[in-house]
Amino acid sequence: MHAQDPLPAAPTGDLEDQVLDALRTVFDPEIPVNIVDLGLIYDLRVLEDRRVFIDMTLTAPNCPVAEEIPIQVADKVKSVPGVVDATVSLVWMPPWTQDRMSEEARLQLNLF
Numbered sequence: 001m002h003a004q005d006p007l008p009a010a011p012t013g014d015l016e017d018q019v020l021d022a023l024r025t026v027f028d029p030e031i032p033v034n035i036v037d038l039g040l041i042y043d044l045r046v047l048e049d050r051r052v053f054i055d056m057t058l059t060a061p062n063c064p065v066a067e068e069i070p071i072q073v074a075d076k077v078k079s080v081p082g083v084v085d086a087t088v089s090l091v092w093m094p095p096w097t098q099d100r101m102s103e104e105a106r107l108q109l110n111l112f
Contacts, residue, residue: 015046015050015052015080015082015083016044016046018080018081018082019044019046019052019077019080019083020036020044022076022077022079022080023035023036023041023073023076023077024036024037025076026069026072026073026076028040028058028059028065028069029065030059031059031109032108032109033101033105033108033109035056035069035073036102037101037102037104037105037108038059038100038101038102038105039096039099039100039101039102039105040056040057040058040059040096040100041054041055041056042055042056042057042091043055049084050082050083050084050085051083051084051085051086051087052077052083052085052086052087053086053087053089054073054074054077054086054087054088054089055089055091056069056070056073056088056089056090056091057090057091057092057095057096058090058096059096060096061092066090070088070089070090071088073086073088074086074087074088098111
C-alpha cells in the first residue's frame with residue numbers, strides 16, 4: 001500500500017463498537033462511571049473514511065474538567081486502530097439528566 005492509495009473499506013459498525021469500547025475507559029472524575037454508561041455520549045458517527053464525530057455533554061456546564069474530557073475522548077478515539085481522526089463537540093441541549101444513565105450505571109451508584 002502506498003501513501004496515496006485509499007484506505008481499504010472497514011465495516012463502520014465494527015469500528016463503532018471499538019470506539020464505544022474505548023469510550024468506556026473514560027470516566028467523569030467526580031463519578032465512578034464511564035462516560036458511555038453515564039449517558040454523556042449523545043451522538044457517535046463513524047464515516048466510511050473512518051473519521052469519527054462525537055457529540056457529547058457533561059453532567060453540568062460548569063464542570064471543572066469541561067476542557068479536559070473532550071480532549072481525552074478524542075485521544076482515546078484516535079488510539080483505536082483504523083480511526084483516521086476524531087472530532088468531539090460539547091453540546092448542552094438537551095441538558096444531561098440521570099435518565100440518560102444506563103441501568104448498569106444506576107446500579108453502580110445505587111440509584112434504584
